[in-house]
Amino acid sequence: MINWTLYKRGIKGSWKMILIFAAVITMYFTVIISMFDPALGSVLDEFAKAMPELMAIVGMTPASAELVSFMEAYLYGFIMLVFPMVFCILSAHKLISRHVDRGSMTYLLSAPVRRETVAFTQMKVMVTGLFMLVLYATLLGIVDCEISFPSELDTGKFILLNVGVFCLQLFVGGICFLCSCIFDDSKYAVGVGAGIPALEFIIQMMANAGEKLEGAKYATFFTLFDSDGIIAGETGAIWGIVALFVGAIVLFAVAIAVFSKKDLHI
Amino acid sequence: MGVCEIQGLTRDYGKGRGIFDLSFSINQGEVFGFLGPNGAGKTTTIRHLMGFLKPEKGYCTIGGKDCWRDRAEIQKNLGYIPGEMVFFDDMTGAEFLSFMAKYRRMKSDGRIKELLERFELDPRVKLKKMSKGMRQKVGIVAAFMHDPDVLILDEPTSGLDPLMQNRFVELILEEKARGKTILMSSHMFEEVERTCSRVAIIKNGRLVALDDVETLKAAQVKKYIITLEDENAAASFAGEGLQVHEISHNQVTVIVQNNLKELISVMNRYPVKNIITPNQSLEDIFMHYYGEDKS
Numbered sequence: 001m002i003n004w005t006l007y008k009r010g011i012k013g014s015w016k017m018i019l020i021f022a023a024v025i026t027m028y029f030t031v032i033i034s035m036f037d038p039a040l041g042s043v044l045d046e047f048a049k050a051m052p053e054l055m056a057i058v059g060m061t062p063a064s065a066e067l068v069s070f071m072e073a074y075l076y077g078f079i080m081l082v083f084p085m086v087f088c089i090l091s092a093h094k095l096i097s098r099h100v101d102r103g104s105m106t107y108l109l110s111a112p113v114r115r116e117t118v119a120f121t122q123m124k125v126m127v128t129g130l131f132m133l134v135l136y137a138t139l140l141g142i143v144d145c146e147i148s149f150p151s152e153l154d155t156g157k158f159i160l161l162n163v164g165v166f167c168l169q170l171f172v173g174g175i176c177f178l179c180s181c182i183f184d185d186s187k188y189a190v191g192v193g194a195g196i197p198a199l200e201f202i203i204q205m206m207a208n209a210g211e212k213l214e215g216a217k218y219a220t221f222f223t224l225f226d227s228d229g230i231i232a233g234e235t236g237a238i239w240g241i242v243a244l245f246v247g248a249i250v251l252f253a254v255a256i257a258v259f260s261k262k263d264l265h266i
Numbered sequence: 267m268g269v270c271e272i273q274g275l276t277r278d279y280g281k282g283r284g285i286f287d288l289s290f291s292i293n294q295g296e297v298f299g300f301l302g303p304n305g306a307g308k309t310t311t312i313r314h315l316m317g318f319l320k321p322e323k324g325y326c327t328i329g330g331k332d333c334w335r336d337r338a339e340i341q342k343n344l345g346y347i348p349g350e351m352v353f354f355d356d357m358t359g360a361e362f363l364s365f366m367a368k369y370r371r372m373k374s375d376g377r378i379k380e381l382l383e384r385f386e387l388d389p390r391v392k393l394k395k396m397s398k399g400m401r402q403k404v405g406i407v408a409a410f411m412h413d414p415d416v417l418i419l420d421e422p423t424s425g426l427d428p429l430m431q432n433r434f435v436e437l438i439l440e441e442k443a444r445g446k447t448i449l450m451s452s453h454m455f456e457e458v459e460r461t462c463s464r465v466a467i468i469k470n471g472r473l474v475a476l477d478d479v480e481t482l483k484a485a486q487v488k489k490y491i492i493t494l495e496d497e498n499a500a501a502s503f504a505g506e507g508l509q510v511h512e513i514s515h516n517q518v519t520v521i522v523q524n525n526l527k528e529l530i531s532v533m534n535r536y537p538v539k540n541i542i543t544p545n546q547s548l549e550d551i552f553m554h555y556y557g558e559d560k561s
Contacts, residue, residue, distance in 0.1 A: 005365065103352035108369075109317075111341055112341040112371070113338060263320055
């Protein structure tokens with residue numbers, strides 16, 4: 001089911017992109033963590049008090065004064081949603097539809113390798129990249145907090161938060177990958193593959209903004225990633241993570257089936 | 267039953283484009299020419315053989331296996347030169363070939379070294395920096411390196427210089443002698459007449475001719491433009507009973523089909539200043555002949 005030659009090639013082709021995203025994450029993590037002040041509340045909290053609507057839109061409203069809650073609010077409401085999402089969009093396009101659009105898919109399929117194997121291998125490449133990014137963020141978060149604020153971080157909750165983000169991004173990746181498999185034309189593959197998650201994210205921001213639009217949260221899968229609930233230890237939040245994970249598996253399975261059955265003009 | 271069978275293969279893209287009810291079969295050890303002008307449906311047919319497209323009607327098989335359903339299985343023993351060479355541009359030629367060998371799960375490098383030498387290709391160059399001819403050579407090596415029994419070649423000599431075209435023809439003839447079954451598409455008759463024993467011609471997606479290469483050679487119509495001293499000479503040259511296509515000033519365009527000797531004997535009696543053969547498309551060469559009684 002997996003072709004290791006293709007997998008290695010895929011990883012080799014992705015690591016530069018992974019590094020760039022890791023660098024961006026590093027920058028945000030170190031800057032934001034340094035703003036935490038256990039005694040006085042942080043500069044960011046001042047912002048949140050000064051313009052609550054604006055900060056709410058990007059999910060930045062801390063539930064409590066704990067470090068893990070602080071990170072959830074200021075890193076897992078926007079930064080860790082947007083950057084891995086962009087990684088998924090780029091990666092999904094690069095791995096399938098770009099090859100079909102350019103024609104280089106010809107060589108991958110003029111060999112005794114089943115289409116299912118090609119698609120599954122490329123999916124693994126994307127998921128590996130995503131996993132590396134989230135794993136890196138998790139380790140970075142833990143190490144940075146441990147250095148700056150020893151034993152302040154509730155590591156268990158922080159890891160669970162990252163599991164949640166990983167499942168959410170896996171779901172986003174599933175959408176992007178499915179679009180990459182459906183559309184032959186890069187234009188549509190990226191357009192729809194990026195458009196759906198982006199639109200859903202905007203709906204999520206609107207839902208955050210105020211009570212009037214709160215109902216909009218039922219129209220976006222981002223709601224399933226209930227970061228406040230995860231920190232609060234709610235069971236519903238755990239089920240949200242499970243739902244995202246199952247949804248992602250379904251999306252990837254459909255994507256592979258679509259790619260295996262479709263006509264390729266290459 | 268042939269190694270490669272196409273039966274009633276149809277794919278309608280609308281507006282008369284596509285392929286329609288195409289049927290032919292290629293025998294073991296045969297080099298089969300697949301001729302047609304650009305856009306006639308050669309590549310569409312080949313995409314079906316490669317299992318890239320699912321037939322709307324009809325079917326095609328290679329070695330008794332269905333080209334759509336058993337495509338991965340068929341590829342074990344198949345070599346393919348695509349009509350357009352698109353690689354992973356960040357690799358060098360050598361990296362690409364070794365990637366393909368491993369990707370195909372080949373035990374060794376197969377014929378890579380020998381083929382590189384034969385085509386005088388330096389594979390250490392990045393693929394995106396290669397000329398069209400070099401890329402074509404990389405494609406040829408990739409198609410033959412695992413020594414497959416069946417070869418599907420879509421315009422395999424495009425971009426090659428005449429010397430390399432000759433090398434390629436030699437390679438095809440050797441493979442033929444080794445019992446390989448080869449389908450070769452082209453839009454130039456000259457290219458297939460040197461290697462193929464049988465030729466199919468398609469036009470607008472339909473088979474218009476399927477014959478021995480000898481029969482087709484006899485059927486081909488050639489034009490010659492003969493330049494004479496002046497208009498009077500041209501007029502009387504045109505009156506010699508040859509099939510004249512056009513007279514303009516001192517130039518006469520004659521059509522020759524199997525009667526080159528006659529033309530030569532007439533030319534002998536006139537002060538001919540120049541003789542040229544215009545570039546004739548495949549349709550010019552064959553379509554008068556096949557176009558009438560089939561369409």
